[in-house]
Structure formats: structure tokens, C-alpha cells
Amino acid sequence: MSMTDRRPAFAAVDWGTSSFRLWLIAADGTVIGERRSQEGMAVASAACGFPKILKSHLQALGAADDLPVIICGMAGARQGWTEAGYVTVPALPEAILEGAVRVPGEGRDIRILPGLANRDPAHPDVMRGEETQLLGALEALGPGPHLACMPGTHSKWVEMEGASVQRFSTYMTGELFDVIAKHSLLSHSLAGAEGMDMAAFRTAVMKAVAEPARASNLLFAIRAGQLLEGAPADVSRARLSGTLIGLEIAGASGASDRPWNGTITLIVSGRLGDLYAAALEALNRPFRIADADEAVRVGLVRAARAIWSL
Amino acid sequence: MSMTDRRPAFAAVDWGTSSFRLWLIAADGTVIGERRSQEGMAVASAACGFPKILKSHLQALGAADDLPVIICGMAGARQGWTEAGYVTVPALPEAILEGAVRVPGEGRDIRILPGLANRDPAHPDVMRGEETQLLGALEALGPGPHLACMPGTHSKWVEMEGASVQRFSTYMTGELFDVIAKHSLLSHSLAGAEGMDMAAFRTAVMKAVAEPARASNLLFAIRAGQLLEGAPADVSRARLSGTLIGLEIAGASGASDRPWNGTITLIVSGRLGDLYAAALEALNRPFRIADADEAVRVGLVRAARAIWSL
Numbered sequence: 001m002s003m004t005d006r007r008p009a010f011a012a013v014d015w016g017t018s019s020f021r022l023w024l025i026a027a028d029g030t031v032i033g034e035r036r037s038q039e040g041m042a043v044a045s046a047a048c049g050f051p052k053i054l055k056s057h058l059q060a061l062g063a064a065d066d067l068p069v070i071i072c073g074m075a076g077a078r079q080g081w082t083e084a085g086y087v088t089v090p091a092l093p094e095a096i097l098e099g100a101v102r103v104p105g106e107g108r109d110i111r112i113l114p115g116l117a118n119r120d121p122a123h124p125d126v127m128r129g130e131e132t133q134l135l136g137a138l139e140a141l142g143p144g145p146h147l148a149c150m151p152g153t154h155s156k157w158v159e160m161e162g163a164s165v166q167r168f169s170t171y172m173t174g175e176l177f178d179v180i181a182k183h184s185l186l187s188h189s190l191a192g193a194e195g196m197d198m199a200a201f202r203t204a205v206m207k208a209v210a211e212p213a214r215a216s217n218l219l220f221a222i223r224a225g226q227l228l229e230g231a232p233a234d235v236s237r238a239r240l241s242g243t244l245i246g247l248e249i250a251g252a253s254g255a256s257d258r259p260w261n262g263t264i265t266l267i268v269s270g271r272l273g274d275l276y277a278a279a280l281e282a283l284n285r286p287f288r289i290a291d292a293d294e295a296v297r298v299g300l301v302r303a304a305r306a307i308w309s310l
Numbered sequence: 311m312s313m314t315d316r317r318p319a320f321a322a323v324d325w326g327t328s329s330f331r332l333w334l335i336a337a338d339g340t341v342i343g344e345r346r347s348q349e350g351m352a353v354a355s356a357a358c359g360f361p362k363i364l365k366s367h368l369q370a371l372g373a374a375d376d377l378p379v380i381i382c383g384m385a386g387a388r389q390g391w392t393e394a395g396y397v398t399v400p401a402l403p404e405a406i407l408e409g410a411v412r413v414p415g416e417g418r419d420i421r422i423l424p425g426l427a428n429r430d431p432a433h434p435d436v437m438r439g440e441e442t443q444l445l446g447a448l449e450a451l452g453p454g455p456h457l458a459c460m461p462g463t464h465s466k467w468v469e470m471e472g473a474s475v476q477r478f479s480t481y482m483t484g485e486l487f488d489v490i491a492k493h494s495l496l497s498h499s500l501a502g503a504e505g506m507d508m509a510a511f512r513t514a515v516m517k518a519v520a521e522p523a524r525a526s527n528l529l530f531a532i533r534a535g536q537l538l539e540g541a542p543a544d545v546s547r548a549r550l551s552g553t554l555i556g557l558e559i560a561g562a563s564g565a566s567d568r569p570w571n572g573t574i575t576l577i578v579s580g581r582l583g584d585l586y587a588a589a590l591e592a593l594n595r596p597f598r599i600a601d602a603d604e605a606v607r608v609g610l611v612r613a614a615r616a617i618w619s620l
Binding site for chain 2: 078086117118119121123124125126154169170171172173175176179180182183184185211212213214215216217219220221223224225227228229244247248250251252
């Protein structure tokens with residue numbers, strides 16, 4: 001690779017609710033530099049603001065003042081930087097390229113990609129950021145049907161046919177785990193947990209899938225199990241996680257009017273991927289894993305090349 | 311009734327997690343005085359303590375220093391005043407009379423009733439306070455089978471055969487409502503709600519019962535409904551309550567291996583009773599209502615008479 005290839009052509013940013021990631025990308029797609037921080041939308045809205053945070057990271061990497069920037073995620077929400085709206089499904093993931101919004105009043109060219117919306121009144125749903133992961137993952141996946149799961153604070157389950165997103169459903173799994181672990185009676189049962197008992201996790205997943213309607217009873221049983229059986233904190237924490245992930249899998253792939261028996265595509269990175277893989281293994285559900293970090297970066301690169309004809 | 315009947319024979323106390331209720335009772339069961347406050351176990355454990363709170367209420371009613379006191383509820387928990395243990399089910403509610411524990415080091419005779427425990431390792435569960443409601447409600451109910459629902463922060467569903475509690479299950483409905491409404495993303499959708507849209511409540515109940523496995527998706531749909539359709543706060547609040555109560559009813563009476571098609575006995579007081587009645591009506595489930603405030607008082611009176619041979 002020649003030195004000229006190593007000049008950045010644009011910056012790509014995944015700006016979520018609680019995290020910020022930036023890559024400097026060369027014209028050929030090579031990653032030249034990377035920054036990560038906790039300055040998500042929650043911080044950016046409250047404190048020093050979106051332009052200042054972006055600028056500080058670009059300067060830290062020595063980026064030129066006129067380097068264009070492509071952004072996906074919550075920066076495009078109404079309470080974000082510049083609202084970028086939603087593309088209504090069914091839609092091709094490529095449709096988000098046409099919906100990109102330019103941030104006004106900035107010297108450099110900054111574009112924010114829109115999210116996707118499911119406007120069926122019986123199942124209203126929205127995503128921001130995951131549509132760019134899908135765009136990035138699609139090349140490797142090939143045409144559907146696919147059922148893709150993107151675990152997280154708000155896990156997304158996406159039904160794809162051919163190259164089209166037909167519909168999707170969000171499960172509040174990660175956020176429920178956080179608020180229950182921190183603010184409910186179960187905080188006493190989880191206090192001091194350092195890890196998760198994976199056997200207890202798998203059992204909890206299977207119980208929730210077998211009886212999803214008893215989910216809020218299974219949650220209380222975590223407290224009762226501590227009181228009556230002295231269950232340790234690592235077991236209680238694993239039961240909470242397993243119950244909520246099991247409930248999600250039951251609802252998203254098992255008990256609907258469109259049961260899915262094929263291979264589930266997990267688009268995920270890190271520790272959360274291990275948990276979802278363990279859950280699907282315990283349920284004997286076939287799955288494959290696509291790296292979420294790479295998928296969102298590839299999606300941003302595809303978008304930048306289309307928008308700026310690189 | 312003669313004046314002598316109006317002398318208090320004992321005080322009866324229902325001491326919950328977040329509430330305190332005390333009645334002065336005559337030997338014939340007549341209520342002579344009553345006190346209510348928010349000094350539940352949470353306050354009593356942290357601040358001035360159980361003995362001081364009890365004494366202040368007894369003094370406010372002019373009770374004698376040697377008036378005996380019967381107590382049910384969280385005052386008997388491990389983190390309460392004096393631990394009163396659990397009676398293991400199946401059991402007759404009367405079995406709690408033998409398990410009453412005397413509070414040591416107090417001048418007056420103070421007894422705390424034990425709770426009930428379900429020690430089946432597959433469904434561990436506990437209750438404190440509701441067993442005394444059951445004891446009080448049983449006379450009016452007559453012999454079972456009954457399925458009794460006691461709504462609350464931790465709703466209890468109790469299966470009775472003859473006069474015996476066979477098993478019971480706790481649903482964290484009220485607590486989930488609180489932590490989700492206060493601490494999750496949905497707090498934005500509920501901000502400013504002054505009441506509940508009852509049509510939205512009934513629809514949410516029916517959706518949760520139809521697809522309990524999608525519960526955490528139905529919760530996110532509350533946020534999506536606000537973003538995409540502009541659903542007002544009263545509708546969002548009703549959807550949150552209806553989804554959680556519907557999930558509870560589905561798990562407790564609908565989807566288990568022991569479905570219940572008979573009349574459900576709601577033991578409840580106040581606004582919560584209206585919500586559960588509306589939910590069961592929307593589902594065409596037959597039910598009757600027993601007043602929870604009266605049931606716990608009658609149960610405490612039965613216990614006091616047995617313990618002190620009044």
C-alpha cells in the first residue's frame with residue numbers, strides 16, 4: 001500500500017445513546033485511526049454538545065478541518081444533534097443513503113443517516129444505528145430470508161426477505177436488566193455479584209422460553225431463591241439475565257404467528273455475544289455470528305462512498 | 311353496645327414495606343381507633359425504628375402501656391423488627407397462629423405472625439402479610455377450590471383447595487411498573503401523565519395476554535407509539551400498566567399447566583382493584599371482589615383471639 005492510500009478520505013462515526021466511536025477511513029476503506037469514548041447522546045445533549053465532542057476526537061487524530069464525516073445512531077434523533085427521520089419498512093437498507101441529512105451551520109460536510117421505522121400501528125417500532133449495521137452485514141450474509149438479532153440495551157430482531165427489511169421488533173432486554181438490577185428489590189439479591197453462573201443462566205433461559213407468561217414470577221423467584229435457598233449473587237444475576245434474554249428469544253423467534261426455525265444471525269460484539277450464544281446453544285437453536293463493530297463500520301463506509309462518490 | 315365493649319382489648323398492625331396501619335380492637339372485634347402512615351419497613355429500618363413508630367401511634371390513640379399488639383407483614387422479615395420465619399405450604403392459613411413470634415425486650419406483649427413459603431425448588435416463593443388477608447377472607451369465601459389474586463407491588467396468586475393453601479406465585483407487577491416508569495426510557499413517554507386512558511389499558515391487557523412472550527417488545531412499542539403516533543402520556547401510562555397486568559394474568563391463570571376457568575377472587579382495596587377488575591372484564595374472566603383492608607383486619611382479629619384466648 002502506498003503512502004497516498006493512508007490519507008483519510010472521511011471519518012465514520014457510530015454515535016449511540018451511551019457510546020461514541022469514530023474511525024478515520026482511507027478512500028480504499030482502510031482504517032487509519034480510531035477513537036472510542038462514553039460521550040454518547042446522553043452526555044452530548046447534556047454537556048458540551050455534539051460539535052465540540054466530534055471536533056475534539058478529529059483533532060486528536062490530526063484530521064483536516066474539511067474532512068467530511070458520516071454519522072449513524074442517536075445523533076439523528078429528535079433530541080440528538082440534527083434530526084434525520086426514519087425510512088419506513090419494508091425497505092432496502094440502501095434506502096437510508098437517500099435519507100442522509102446534512103448538519104447545518106458546520107464548515108465541514110457532516111451527514112447523519114436516518115433510522116428505520118415500522119409504522120404498522122399494531123407493532124410500532126424504531127431503530128437508529130442498527131440499520132447501518134444491517135447495511136454493513138448484508139454483503140456477507142447474501143440474500144434472505146434471514147432473522148437477525150442485534151442484542152443490546154434495546155435488542156433488535158429483524159426479518160429480512162431477499163435484500164429487504166420486512167419488519168423488526170425491539171425488546172427492552174438490556175434496559176430492563178439495568179433498571180431491575182439497580183432499582184428493584186432484586187438489587188439486594190445481586191449485590192456483590194462479580195460474574196455470572198452460566199449453569200444458572202442456561203436454566204433461566206430455558207424456563208423463560210418454556211413459560212414466558214410467568215416472566216415476572218420468574219423474576220420474583222430470584223429473590224425467593226436467595227431467601228429460601230441462599231442462592232449466591234452470581235446465580236441471582238445469571239437468573240435475571242437468563243430470564244430476560246429467554247423472554248426475548250421466546251417472543252422474537254418462538255411464539256409468534258411466524259415461527260422461525262432457520263439459522264439465527266447474531267450481529268453482536270464482545271461479552272453480550274457470549275451470553276446470546278450460550279442462550280441459543282442451550283435452546284438448541286442454530287445460529288451464526290457477525291461482528292457488530294465491523295458491520296457498522298462497513299455500513300458507514302458504504303454510505304460514505306455512495307454519498308460522496310468515492 | 312355498652313361502654314365496657316368500647317375498651318380496646320388489643321391493637322392490630324399491618325406493617326408492610328411502604329405502609330403502616332394500626333387498629334385498636336375491642337374484645338368483640340369492634341374497631342375503636344385507626345392510624346395509617348407511610349412508615350413502612352423501609353422507613354422503620356432506616357430511621358427511628360420499629361418500637362418508636364409503634365409507640366407513637368399507640369400513644370396518639372391513648373392506648374394503655376400494657377395493651378397487647380398483633381402484627382403481620384414485613385416487620386417479621388429478616389431485615390424487619392423480629393424475624394418470624396415462614397410456614398411451608400401446603401398449609402392451612404390457621405397454621406400461622408402457631409408460628410407467631412414474641413418480640414423480645416418489650417414491656418407489652420407484641421407478637422409477629424410468620425409468612426408463607428413455597429419451598430418447591432422449581433418455584434420458590436414467599437409472602438408476608440397476604441397470609442393474614444387469606445386467613446381473614448376465608449370465612450366469607452368458604453372452602454375451595456379458589457384462585458385468589460392479591461394485587462400489589464408484588465402481586466400474589468394463591469391456589470386453595472378446601473381450606474388449604476396449596477401453592478402460590480408472586481408477580482413483580484407493581485414494582486416493575488414503578489422502576490420502568492421512573493428509571494427507563496419510558497419515563498419520557500409517561501412524563502406529565504395525570505391519569506390512565508382506560509381504552510388503551512384494556513387493549514394493552516388483551517395484547518399482553520394474547521402474546522405474553524412479546525412483553526418486553528410491547529414495552530418498547532410504548533416509546534415507539536409516542537415517537538411515531540404522538541401517543542399522549544395518559545395512553546403511554548395505561549399501556550405500561552395494562553401490559554404488566556396482562557402479563558401477570560396470563561401467567562397466573564392462563565398459560566400454565568393448571569389453567570383456571572372458574573371465578574377469580576380479587577382480594578384488593580382502592581384504585582388497584584378498579585384496574586384489575588377492568589382487566590378481568592376486558593378478558594371476559596369471571597371474578598368477585600373481597601376487600602383487602604377488611605380481610606387483613608379480620609385475619610389479625612382471628613389471630614389475636616386465638617393467641618390470647620379472647
